[in-house]
Amino acid sequence: MNDQERLDDLIIDGLQIYQRSDMFRFSFDAIALIHFCRFNGRHSYVDLGTGTGVMPLIGTSLGAGHITGIDINETIIDLAQRSVEHNNKQDVVTMLCGDYRHMSYRDVQDKPFDGVIVNPPFYDYESGVKPTSEERALALHDGHTSLKEVIKAVQAFIKCKGRLWMVYSASRLQYVLHELEALHFQVKRIRFVHGMLDKPAKLVLIESIFQGQAGLVLEQPLIVYEKPNVYTKEVSSWYER
Numbered sequence: 001m002n003d004q005e006r007l008d009d010l011i012i013d014g015l016q017i018y019q020r021s022d023m024f025r026f027s028f029d030a031i032a033l034i035h036f037c038r039f040n041g042r043h044s045y046v047d048l049g050t051g052t053g054v055m056p057l058i059g060t061s062l063g064a065g066h067i068t069g070i071d072i073n074e075t076i077i078d079l080a081q082r083s084v085e086h087n088n089k090q091d092v093v094t095m096l097c098g099d100y101r102h103m104s105y106r107d108v109q110d111k112p113f114d115g116v117i118v119n120p121p122f123y124d125y126e127s128g129v130k131p132t133s134e135e136r137a138l139a140l141h142d143g144h145t146s147l148k149e150v151i152k153a154v155q156a157f158i159k160c161k162g163r164l165w166m167v168y169s170a171s172r173l174q175y176v177l178h179e180l181e182a183l184h185f186q187v188k189r190i191r192f193v194h195g196m197l198d199k200p201a202k203l204v205l206i207e208s209i210f211q212g213q214a215g216l217v218l219e220q221p222l223i224v225y226e227k228p229n230v231y232t233k234e235v236s237s238w239y240e241r
Contacts, residue, residue: 005018006019010054018083019052023076033166034062037062037117044109045113047070047116049119049120050095055069056080056095057083067093067094068095094108101149103156104156104157105157116163117164118154118166119167120145151185163207164209166205166206185212187206187216188215189206189219190217193224194221196225
């Protein structure tokens with residue numbers, strides 16, 4: 001094990017995950033997103049830009065039949081693969097190293113995926129917006145990929161009427177809705193994420209259907225903390241599995 005590596009408890013379904021302290025580690029964004037998804041045990045899914053693989057690990061514990069994780073970073077994918085093996089998930093999780101922007105479902109399986117999960121950078125080179133925190137700049141800002149390119153990549157993996165789940169900055173909701181509609185994704189569910197009940201939403205969870213019909217449900221907001229450092233009942237339930 002590298003000196004920078006550590007094995008962390010996810011406190012969900014007894015899962016553990018390998019991470020490196022010198023690389024970006026998964027955050028609450030991913031945990032909220034994977035619990036927003038609605039899985040089918042007979043379906044296959046792909047997580048684009050999987051990072052440490054936290055969403056495939058948890059998603060297959062939440063009912064997904066199979067999840068493939070793809071990431072361009074060889075070191076991160078190696079960690080993710082070891083996490084898959086450590087948790088005996090080889091039958092339901094596959095990890096691949098590659099640039100998903102230049103791939104399609106044909107690089108993975110013989111038919112398009114039933115659903116796609118993606119946690120894209122909240123700011124891209126087209127937006128002209130820079131992240132305020134230097135610590136998270138790498139994860140929040142992509143100097144080479146626009147949101148439009150991410151969604152176009154999703155089209156190469158997803159089946160007609162397949163579902164796309166993503167998390168984004170709530171302040172940029174108008175932007176992401178415009179990009180989704182322009183690329184033929186109909187938004188079906190939206191859920192805002194608030195740190196506390198009296199605080200503005202920082203994140204938004206979005207489910208859309210590729211070439212789907214109009215019809216939007218605005219769900220009750222997700223409140224993360226009841227009071228400082230105390231999770232709400234809903235979030236606490238995620239860690240009681």
